[in-house]
Amino acid sequence: MSSLNDTVVYMDNNATSMVAKEVVDSMMKYFSESYGNPSSMYTFGGVVGEAISKARSQVADLLGCTPDEITYTSCGTESDSTAILSALRSYPEKRHVITTRVEHPAVKSLCENLEIATGRKYRVTRLKVDSEGMLDMAEYEAALSDDTAIVSIMWANNETGVIYPVEKMARMAKERGILFHTDAVQAVGKIPMSLKDLDIDFLSLSGHKLHAPKGVGVLYIKKGTLFVPFVTGGHQERGRRGGTENVASLVGLGTACALAADNLAEENGRVRDLRDRLEAGLLSSIPEAILNGHKTSRLPNTTNISFKYVEGEAILLHMNRYNICASSGSACTSGSLEPSHVLRAMGVPFTAAHGSIRFSLSVYNTEEEVDFVLEKMPAIIESLRKMSPFWKE
């Protein structure tokens, strides 16, 4: 086991993921060999355009849609802003947005700005979640109104992995003639999807969460949906998003999507088993440890566990001694003074919220790594609890 001390045990894949070797290999050619501009008239640029088209088809195949519904962006955050602002510009008379209390900051901050920076021009409904992080469909139904321009609900939560019923929620919005956007940054590659069969109008994805590089994202725009661009400029992306294409990364994203399609079964099989083994092991070997989030309606790779009476940053820094990488919802890790808004929305008590640790796995994790973490964690928690004035033996 000691051999693992020198290598990184990476269990923070919801933060970012390793760029797959196949992805890197497919990209290299587009830096110093085929570096033409896809918009140029000569073959040297044209072949690059073809590579981007191929990648677009690979992305579309993973999402179950057509290539012309794919618009490349720079990241998930840009995709989120583009979708929501487009809906508000397409329907200027509508001033209401529905979202949840557990969204990623990409959507959360945008919605706060819609309210505050516009002098309350827009109204935002933030749906509540219960103690397992699940939404109340009756509250959602009651919130839909003629004034609602767009609904934005994440497909899966980044902190807890809880999956939301976006298929059903999109249908309910569609019946009322309301646009539906989903931030699927954590879900793509882990949940099989077929967008052609769904009423989702916009979907955001981010490359670096599925083993493509950082700095590349996608906005899916359902055919026939009214659209107003966010980044304007050249005619790239058929006028939907200006700016010279990030060619190598887009090619890498295509490869990553093809890989993700191949790995879907493994994510939901071997990776789920590893996650379950880790989760069950931690909950049984460490007293006063609780699972945050719904047990089954959850991504196969994520587990969020609170170790009561100890603080998350201290836990992470001890884990760091063994090169184990994970995240915490504690206040201290974020630079803010309050613990994660997701855990607070779920009503997780302060005794537990400050000591939450998220482990998020990938197909690159091994059983040996899981066992290594299971071996180290009990002693880490115990040593910190011995120091805690709230811990009673």
Place this chain on the structure above:
Amino acid sequence: MWEYTDKVQQHFLEPQNVGEIEKASGTGDVGSLACGDALKLTLEINADDIITDAKFKTFGCASAIASSSVLTEMVKGMSVDEAAKVTNEDIADALGGLPKEKMHCSVMGREALEAAIADYRGLILPMAEGNVVCECFGVTDLEVIRTIKESGLRSVEEITNFTKAGGGCGKCEGKLREILQETINETTDAPVSVKPKRMTALQKIKKIEEVIEKEIRPGLVKDGGDIELVDVDGDFVIVSLLGACKSCNKSQTTIKEYVEKKLRELVLESLIVEEEN
């Protein structure tokens, strides 16, 4: 990732004096689980008023644990009078510095030490008698004022970094700004104006109106002129000069050098004042 000094890492990974002294001469219990950090400091003090032993139990992040550990090392061997003079800056210095967002950890150390000494002397801490300003973290006005003075704080953000006040719901931001303004005015000859870090459009317009009314118009009226606020569009403030100002060939100077300067100073640094066409 935080940039912690070697000293912080050392005290965090190998903390000194963890535990609780039985039959302690003085005990200081500060912070809470809800706040995200808490410290219980116990002191053993001999008949000559010398601190012979100190132990701590801390719930909190790396800098909270390191601050507690280094504090116990510092006070051992000190007389109670010497220990009473230890400031949060001393604790942070002993660690080779703390990230500014983590300064409240050193303040927690100082508070626990004070509480333990007060317990030993059988006194009630004056800090606990103030009025609670920040309800989220239970911080009183007296604590805020003291930290402003001790650490020379100059913004609400700094108050939050040092005391946590204002770091929760943010509702007390206005109150904190008032306290800061009063404390600075009290301690320095030249009053410094304290500006809010963020305003809603409505707050901004109100404040602009207020400043024009109270600070700008009187000066212009004295010279036979007047000013009217026409519109506020983002950071652009559109005004109209009236009376003597209207025909004055220095009107552009008045707008930029007087009106804009005043508004930037008292409302928002980014404001641009223009005259209505």
